[in-house]
Structure formats: structure tokens, C-alpha cells
Amino acid sequence: MAYYEENKDKLKLIPIDDENEANGKGAFLPEYDNVLKGAYQPLSRPLFIYVNKQSADKGEVQRFVEFYTKNGGTLSKEVGYIALPEKAYELVRKRFRKRTTGSVFGGQGSQVGVKIENLLQKE
Numbered sequence: 001m002a003y004y005e006e007n008k009d010k011l012k013l014i015p016i017d018d019e020n021e022a023n024g025k026g027a028f029l030p031e032y033d034n035v036l037k038g039a040y041q042p043l044s045r046p047l048f049i050y051v052n053k054q055s056a057d058k059g060e061v062q063r064f065v066e067f068y069t070k071n072g073g074t075l076s077k078e079v080g081y082i083a084l085p086e087k088a089y090e091l092v093r094k095r096f097r098k099r100t101t102g103s104v105f106g107g108q109g110s111q112v113g114v115k116i117e118n119l120l121q122k123e
Contacts, residue, residue, distance in 0.1 A: 001030050002080030016040055035082050038115045047081070056099055069093045084116055091120035 004011050015027030025039070034040040049068060055061045069092050073083030104119040 001032075001035065001082065004030065005080050032082060036085065036115075047076070051096070053099065053101060056096070065096050066093065069096070088115075088117040088120060091117060095120065 004013065013029050015029045017027035028034045028039045030040050049065070051061060051065060056065075069089045073086065073089060076083045104116075104122070
């Protein structure tokens with residue numbers, strides 16, 4: 001979407017339909033609200049940082065992760081990306097403080113209609 005926003009005059013949006021008959025809602029355009037609610041996938045994806053478990057105890061790493069999760073939303077908007085909901089950033093901070101390792105996707109990857117904050121709340 002960031003690339004599209006900068007090149008609207010040269011590109012055409014293409015809606016995505018997950019072909020899930022239970023969905024019954026048809027195709028979705030890559031618009032801000034559709035990305036936030038998890039309807040426009042798989043082309044939207046959250047950006048992750050990965051912290052080595054041993055490094056997580058270092059003060060400078062802890063400060064970086066706190067900065068990243070408190071300012072990531074604002075900074076992502078500045079470069080044309082869509083920020084995660086604030087609840088997601090809160091849950092990531094909690095996960096980091098508990099030193100929870102691994103992916104919230106459980107090896108299955110992104111799922112249409114599943115919000116990142118729902119995955120983070122499962123733990």
C-alpha cells in the first residue's frame with residue numbers, strides 16, 4: 001500500500017477474494033480499514049523484529065524494544081505503512097517482558113480475517 005500511495009497515477013488496485021464461501025463478502029480492496037480488520041490478505045503483513053533471547057536482558061536492547069513498540073505506529077505512518085492497533089503494541093511489550101519466544105502464527109502463517117492482536121491475545 002505504501003508503494004501504491006506514492007504511485008497512484010501509475011497503478012491500479014486489485015481486490016482480493018479469499019474464495020471462502022463461508023465469508024460471502026466478496027473481494028476486498030487494499031484500503032486502510034480492510035488491512036486493519038484482516039480482510040485484505042495475504043498481501044498485507046505485519047513487520048516483526050526478532051530479539052535474541054540472551055540479548056533481551058541487555059539494557060540497551062530492552063530500551064530499543066520499548067522505543068520500537070511505543071513509537072512504531074507513528075513511525076510506520078510516516079513512511080506510508082499502516083500501524084498496528086495500539087492493543088497489538090501493548091501485547092508485544094507484554095510478550096517481550098515475559099520473554100516469550102516463537103511466532104504467534106504457530107507455523108501456519110497468516111490467516112484471512114485474523115487480526116494480529118487476536119493472535120497475540122491467545123497467549
